[in-house]
Amino acid sequence: MPKCNSCPERTQNQNGDTVFQDPKEMISEERIWEILEEVKDPEIPVLSVTDMGIVRKVDHEGDHITVTITPTYTGCPAMDAIEENILSALKEAGMDDVHVETVLSPAWTTDWITEKGLRNLEEYGIAPPVKGTADKRTLFAKAPEVRCPHCGSKNTQMVSAFGSTACKAQYKCNECLEPFDYFKCI
Amino acid sequence: MNALQEYTLRLADNALILGQRLSEWCGHGPILEQDIALTNIALDQIGQARNLYQYAAKQIGGEANEDSLAFLRDAHEFRNLLLVEQPNGHWGDTLVRQFFFDTFNFFQYDFLRNSQDQELAAIAGKAIKEITYHAQYSAEWIIRMGDGTDESHKKVQRSLNDLWMWAGEMFEMDPVHQEMKEKGIGPDYHVILDQWNAKVNEILDIATLKRPEGDWFQTGGKKGIHTENLGFILAEMQFLPRAYPESKW
Numbered sequence: 001m002p003k004c005n006s007c008p009e010r011t012q013n014q015n016g017d018t019v020f021q022d023p024k025e026m027i028s029e030e031r032i033w034e035i036l037e038e039v040k041d042p043e044i045p046v047l048s049v050t051d052m053g054i055v056r057k058v059d060h061e062g063d064h065i066t067v068t069i070t071p072t073y074t075g076c077p078a079m080d081a082i083e084e085n086i087l088s089a090l091k092e093a094g095m096d097d098v099h100v101e102t103v104l105s106p107a108w109t110t111d112w113i114t115e116k117g118l119r120n121l122e123e124y125g126i127a128p129p130v131k132g133t134a135d136k137r138t139l140f141a142k143a144p145e146v147r148c149p150h151c152g153s154k155n156t157q158m159v160s161a162f163g164s165t166a167c168k169a170q171y172k173c174n175e176c177l178e179p180f181d182y183f184k185c186i
Numbered sequence: 187m188n189a190l191q192e193y194t195l196r197l198a199d200n201a202l203i204l205g206q207r208l209s210e211w212c213g214h215g216p217i218l219e220q221d222i223a224l225t226n227i228a229l230d231q232i233g234q235a236r237n238l239y240q241y242a243a244k245q246i247g248g249e250a251n252e253d254s255l256a257f258l259r260d261a262h263e264f265r266n267l268l269l270v271e272q273p274n275g276h277w278g279d280t281l282v283r284q285f286f287f288d289t290f291n292f293f294q295y296d297f298l299r300n301s302q303d304q305e306l307a308a309i310a311g312k313a314i315k316e317i318t319y320h321a322q323y324s325a326e327w328i329i330r331m332g333d334g335t336d337e338s339h340k341k342v343q344r345s346l347n348d349l350w351m352w353a354g355e356m357f358e359m360d361p362v363h364q365e366m367k368e369k370g371i372g373p374d375y376h377v378i379l380d381q382w383n384a385k386v387n388e389i390l391d392i393a394t395l396k397r398p399e400g401d402w403f404q405t406g407g408k409k410g411i412h413t414e415n416l417g418f419i420l421a422e423m424q425f426l427p428r429a430y431p432e433s434k435w
Contacts, residue, residue, distance in 0.1 A: 075233020105308035
């Protein structure tokens with residue numbers, strides 16, 4: 001049966017009467033992760049914050065919840081929106097006492113995007129980061145071989161290392177001639 | 187103000203002022219992709235500035251916060267390099283300024299990610315990934331312009347010569363840097379100079395450009411003695427929060 005996150009759970013007490021259980025009583029780490037899985041990145045709506053790997057930790061002590069996140073790029077304007085979205089999603093599920101903490105270290109890397117996240121990116125039309133790209137901190141590292149998310153060809157070419165958002169580069173496909181975004185490795 | 191606070195502000199002010207300068211290109215880039223590239227770099231730099239100001243404010247305590255440090259200090263309180271406040275000029279001027287600074291910044295942050303100061307190390311560990319893209323980008327442009335047409339070669343060589351006098355300040359050591367170096371918090375900027383020289387010479391060589399010969403450098407930014415350019419930047423950047431304190435949108 002579909003269940004609404006914001007409605008109290010209906011259960012029966014010992015006398016057989018229907019009672020509403022306050023959802024606050026059901027706080028568990030598992031439940032919090034489930035809710036976070038539904039919070040999307042505002043700029044890439046096919047990725048949830050958990051797919052992105054930006055949620056580093058969830059702690060709860062009774063009603064008090066701390067969600068620890070890490071930014072993708074230091075200047076990423078989506079981070080404030082993500083924090084808001086996490087707060088409101090948990091609030092909707094009846095969790096009011098939530099604190100979102102931001103940590104910088106260890107620094108986020110595209111390697112933390114989940115397999116599911118990588119698949120969703122490609123289906124959405126954004127080429128996912130190529131894992132195992134040579135040391136990203138080397139100047140003039142060899143350019144990765146990026147597959148076109150439209151036709152699958154590897155005959156592609158970078159137009160610019162900087163794209164519509166901090167995390168993307170602009171590419172074009174030499175086979176199907178379509179432009180596309182590449183989620184660049186950091 | 188102690189040495190670590192001074193040092194944190196130097197890093198923060200460089201990031202903010204250059205970020206502000208680059209954002210002046212927004213809507214004025216020669217083509218869309220390059221307009222987007224410079225504003226992306228500006229965004230990274232302002233993001234890094236925020237982290238650094240938050241850390242500086244935590245150290246300073248009291249009423250200080252990231253906004254008061256960025257918007258309520260006057261020119262003589264800014265600790266940025268004179269290089270980063272220089273006007274954008276034409277595309278070649280902007281990219282030479284960026285090339286000088288990015289190459290320096292890359293080696294500086296490569297040291298800082300292993301700094302003895304945990305907070306600076308965390309900020310740098312994040313920032314170095316972004317700075318690597320910046321340094322690649324500006325070096326590629328120096329090569330493209332230097333080894334491009336006669337016109338682009340001539341123009342970018344002149345930009346190099348014009349901006350050269352601001353480059354030396356990046357490597358100037360003073361008591362603040364000395365203390366940071368001794369504590370393992372900041373690098374020895376003479377070592378950064380060697381790394382910078384090697385990379386810059388390599389790129390200029392590929393770009394068929396001539397390294398300027400001048401060895402006199404204007405300094406002062408680290409002590410708060412600035413060119414008049416900074417006043418104009420602050421006038422624009424600080425107008426809103428000064429005219430409408432506490433305004434939010």
